[in-house]
Amino acid sequence: MTPILFYGVPSGCSFGSIVALEWLGQPYRLCRIEMPEVVSGEAYRRLNPVGETPTLRTQGGQLISESLAILNHLGARGIDRRLGFAQGTPEFDRLNQILAFLNTTFFGAYVPLWFALEHGGDAEQQRVLREFGTAQVRKAHAALSAMLGDKPWLMGEQRTLADAYFIGIARWNDYHQVVDRRDYPNLQRLFDRLEADPAVKFAHAIEDQRNAQSTGQFMGEVALETVLAEETVAA
Template sequence: MSPILFYGVPSGCSFGSIVALEWLGLPYRLCRIEMPEVATSEAYRRINPVAETPSLLTADGHLLRESLAILNHLGSQATSNGLAFAQGTPEFDRLNQMLAYLNTTYFGAFAPLWYLLEHSIGDTEKQALREYGRALVEKAHADLEAMLGDQPWLLGGQRSLADAYFAGIARWTRYHDDVIDLADYPRLKALYERLQDDPAVRFAHAIEHQQAVTSAGGFRGEVTLAEALDQLAEATQEPVQ
């Protein structure tokens, strides 16, 4: 069976895993998870107990969670195209290091802004959270701008799975009322704009917005959560509750 990626909308970081799958050309299916309603449901918690996306039901019926783990799992299946590398090599270490930064510091910088968006709090708390979030996002972008340097992609002269993951998070600056101006980080802005022209990125945007689109990779269609649970039950030989 083809793996199933559970992707979150609106604007989930799972966007990067869709881009990665398109780049890698691996066969896959998608399962749309509305956040927070479906993500926090008992049904989806059978897939991911912490009610987050992305999750991956692998071809052999195992569940995998967290973007860093999913991207490294996918990359291990396609190391010949320069997007990922064999574990134990210096190139893998550099990729893993960049993915770890994106998955922790860069992603985490937006946490106060997500809390602000998703919770009802007083004006004083709102202002404090927004200022704190802006400071974190500014620092994360300044540090990533310095790491990027003059190279066109996050790891150098060729794109990698790190760029796919970056594509899904960098757009949050606009989602949160333009908390920063990417023009203040010209190298990152150039990378972001280059990615927006990529067919896989355009495909991921279209999938999120439920628009007609043609895959350039191994997309095999979408399945419902109920269908995915049936497949999980079949793989584990456990009845669906």
């Protein structure tokens, strides 16, 4: 069974999992999930009761949700490419530490800004949310910049799943414009390096529904209805 990643648009954090799948170089398919309409609907909740993306249907048919869990699953399949590391090694612990920071502090910093953008509210509520979110995003950028230092990638000399996850979140500043990434030259350098990567260009093209050139083993997109029909037959 070919794995399927259910990715959210527009600009879901599932972007990082698409990049990771491209780097992994193993066959996979994608299923586009529109947010908020489809992701919160009854059909998709048959696969993910929480109603969030991403979700991965694995080669064995299991369903995994949450970016951190999906990336760790892919990392276990990509140890030979050093996208992930064997559990119990210092490298595994370090990668998990960085992924956890990205998943909580870096991702979480944008939550007030997304709430303000998507749910509105009165002017005072908007001001408070933007001020709080801006302070959190700046703090997260400063911490991550210090963590990166002058290394080419978040883990050092080798790109890993952490870099894939980073680029999917870092682009959110395009929506909110609360930091100038040039104030964090280490992160700007990493951002530019990743934006030039073929897998990242592929993920952007997939989201934008442009002609996408895979350098991995992308096997095409599949409709949610088709996947659900397959699940029903299998049951």
